[in-house]
Amino acid sequence: MAKLAAKSEVSGSVWKIEVTLGQKVAEGDTLVLIESMKMEIPVIAEQAGAVASILVAEGDAITEGQSVVTLET
Amino acid sequence: MSWQAEADEIARRRAFADQLGGPEMVARQHDAGRMTIRERVAGLVDQGSFQEVGRLTGSAKYADGVLQSVTPAPYVMGLARIDGRDVAIGGEDFTVRGGTSWGSSRRKGGQGGLVEDLAHNYRIPLVNLIDGSGGSVTSAERRGYSVLPGIHGFEQSVRLLGEVPVVSGVMGTAAGGPAGRAILSHFTVMVKNTSQVFAAGPPVVKRSLGQQITKEDLGGSKVAVDLAGTIDNVAETEQAAFGQIRRFLSYMPQNVWELPPTIACSDPADRADEELLSIVPRERRKPYNMRRLMSLVADKDSLFEIQPRFGRALITSLGRMDGQVVGIIANNPMIYGGAMDGAAARKQIHFIDLCDCFHIPIVFLVDVPGFMVGLQAEQAATLRDGMRAVHAAMQATVPILTVIIRKCYGMAGMATCDKNGLDLKVGWPSAEWGSLPIEGGVAAAFRREIERSPDPAAREKELEAELREYASPFRTAEAFAIEDIIDPRETRAFLCRFLNAARGRLATSLGPKPKYGVRP
Numbered sequence: 001m002a003k004l005a006a007k008s009e010v011s012g013s014v015w016k017i018e019v020t021l022g023q024k025v026a027e028g029d030t031l032v033l034i035e036s037m038k039m040e041i042p043v044i045a046e047q048a049g050a051v052a053s054i055l056v057a058e059g060d061a062i063t064e065g066q067s068v069v070t071l072e073t
Numbered sequence: 074m075s076w077q078a079e080a081d082e083i084a085r086r087r088a089f090a091d092q093l094g095g096p097e098m099v100a101r102q103h104d105a106g107r108m109t110i111r112e113r114v115a116g117l118v119d120q121g122s123f124q125e126v127g128r129l130t131g132s133a134k135y136a137d138g139v140l141q142s143v144t145p146a147p148y149v150m151g152l153a154r155i156d157g158r159d160v161a162i163g164g165e166d167f168t169v170r171g172g173t174s175w176g177s178s179r180r181k182g183g184q185g186g187l188v189e190d191l192a193h194n195y196r197i198p199l200v201n202l203i204d205g206s207g208g209s210v211t212s213a214e215r216r217g218y219s220v221l222p223g224i225h226g227f228e229q230s231v232r233l234l235g236e237v238p239v240v241s242g243v244m245g246t247a248a249g250g251p252a253g254r255a256i257l258s259h260f261t262v263m264v265k266n267t268s269q270v271f272a273a274g275p276p277v278v279k280r281s282l283g284q285q286i287t288k289e290d291l292g293g294s295k296v297a298v299d300l301a302g303t304i305d306n307v308a309e310t311e312q313a314a315f316g317q318i319r320r321f322l323s324y325m326p327q328n329v330w331e332l333p334p335t336i337a338c339s340d341p342a343d344r345a346d347e348e349l350l351s352i353v354p355r356e357r358r359k360p361y362n363m364r365r366l367m368s369l370v371a372d373k374d375s376l377f378e379i380q381p382r383f384g385r386a387l388i389t390s391l392g393r394m395d396g397q398v399v400g401i402i403a404n405n406p407m408i409y410g411g412a413m414d415g416a417a418a419r420k421q422i423h424f425i426d427l428c429d430c431f432h433i434p435i436v437f438l439v440d441v442p443g444f445m446v447g448l449q450a451e452q453a454a455t456l457r458d459g460m461r462a463v464h465a466a467m468q469a470t471v472p473i474l475t476v477i478i479r480k481c482y483g484m485a486g487m488a489t490c491d492k493n494g495l496d497l498k499v500g501w502p503s504a505e506w507g508s509l510p511i512e513g514g515v516a517a518a519f520r521r522e523i524e525r526s527p528d529p530a531a532r533e534k535e536l537e538a539e540l541r542e543y544a545s546p547f548r549t550a551e552a553f554a555i556e557d558i559i560d561p562r563e564t565r566a567f568l569c570r571f572l573n574a575a576r577g578r579l580a581t582s583l584g585p586k587p588k589y590g591v592r593p
Contacts, residue, residue: 009385009407009408010407010408010409036409036410037409037410037412037442038358038410038442038512039358039359039360039406039410040358040359040360041360041407041408041410042360042407
């Protein structure tokens with residue numbers, strides 16, 4: 001089992017967290033939505049896995065490249 | 074009496090050249106995970122097509138007038154073919170004195186070398202396989218004096234950028250002249266982990282600034298490709314880099330006096346992909362996959378992205394439409410809503426210049442909310458870089474076809490179309506445009522009215538709704554302020570039709586493009 005950090009490609013604020021701890025996700029699933037430049041930018045799972053930790057809360061300001069969720073893959 | 078003895082000597086001297094810097098140095102090159110220059114040339118060009126020039130050049134050792142050995146010059150060059158087309162190709166031999174410059178009477182390679190003259194005089198592409206750090210202080214000792222920088226100037230390198238495709242693969246560590254030479258190219262690629270590029274390497278940085286840094290941290294692909302955009306693309310291996318070089322050249326003409334090669338296309342020009350009708354979400358806040366959209370419009374498997382990891386709010390890709398080469402410029406709504414920042418602007422400028430130089434028509438797929446805003450963006454001179462992008466687009470003379478997918482706002486929007494020229498612009502039903510977006514724009518224009526209202530927030534919403542009625546793209550089409558609104562599924566057929574019609578204009582306006590004025 002490897003840990004994989006899902007990172008936001010943009011700065012902005014956390015709009016919605018779309019997963020819960022332990023939830024199984026498929027590759028390409030949306031984990032978190034970031035509000036940036038009036039758009040909802042998804043952070044997607046690059047591989048299938050289970051949500052091991054959620055590192056942000058809704059409303060948090062985040063920076064480009066910041067990890068938002070870790071997956072057990 | 075024949076000349077057999079001399080013929081044998083030629084063979085013997087060639088064998089010295091083939092030994093490069095000797096088995097020990099070749100082993101060190103391999104241990105570093107890198108190929109030798111001869112392996113690189115062989116790996117890149119059509120099999121058996123390399124016709125070397127200057128194979129006998131080197132420093133010879135004689136004993137009593139009898140040749141003992143020759144250490145070859147640290148540069149290998151000549152003619153070769155890539156996919157059947159001639160190129161001038163050369164690269165530093167790192168196994169000989171680290172590929173440093175060679176004090177011969179005429180340079181084989183690098184800036185001002187014969188390899189550049191071949192490309193210039195025969196009007197064929199130039200491929201540089203770079204692995205060296207340029208000058209060495211030891212050459213002053215050999216000459217007995219110091220030279221001005223640029224004794225071998227960049228004049229020819231600069232001239233070539235307006236004449237023939239120039240491609241540089243940074244294959245090893247490049248500093249100084251060779252690093253600068255790489256930048257003077259139309260396309261650059263480097264290799265992950267085994268190649269680095271910088272103005273000056275770690276020893277100079279330590280001496281100048283006291284900074285301790287590894288060469289990978291200073292000039293590996295994470296810096297040079299991802300952050301700085303100094304080098305366009307990164308490849309996992311040297312072989313993969315050769316693949317990218319071949320791919321890039323497949324879209325290029327041999328020179329600016331020829332058209333890019335059109336190929337037979339099995340993908341129907343009128344293919345109408347159903348997915349295009351729903352690819353843009355109706356919710357304005359939801360982005361979509363622009364790369365997917367591009368692949369549905371262009372010829373199947375024809376896209377080749379330039380700078381995919383830099384300036385990511387923008388996508389620039391060579392591709393084909395009905396077999397004809399096009400340059401596609403698309404905004405990426407996934408990155409800051411596609412807003413143009415300095416990096417995206419620089420990327421757009423380079424790509425427009427590239428297409429214009431080689432008579433490649435440009436297709437814009439527009440979804441741009443404007444220039445990037447905010448303190449950081451202003452500090453980064455986004456306004457200046459953005460206006461440079463506008464300037465580049467206005468100066469381009471190749472046909473430009475603009476398809477507005479969603480947002481087209483402000484000056485960044487102006488960088489995507491010619492408002493009055495022959496170049497067409499059409500919109501999808503999802504398109505919206507204006508000098509500035511209604512949100513924010515309303516707050517600025519109706520500030521007093523909103524402030525005076527008993528419920529300012531509600532009044533702002535009301536005003537936004539009133540103005541949005543005028544935002545329908547159909548109203549703009551009624552006024553012929555846009556040439557057409559098209560069904561998204563018709564995009565490919567529409568573009569192919571007009572690109573096809575533009576072939577005559579392209580074929581009758583070949584040659585170098587004049588440069589004039591001052592780019593802001």
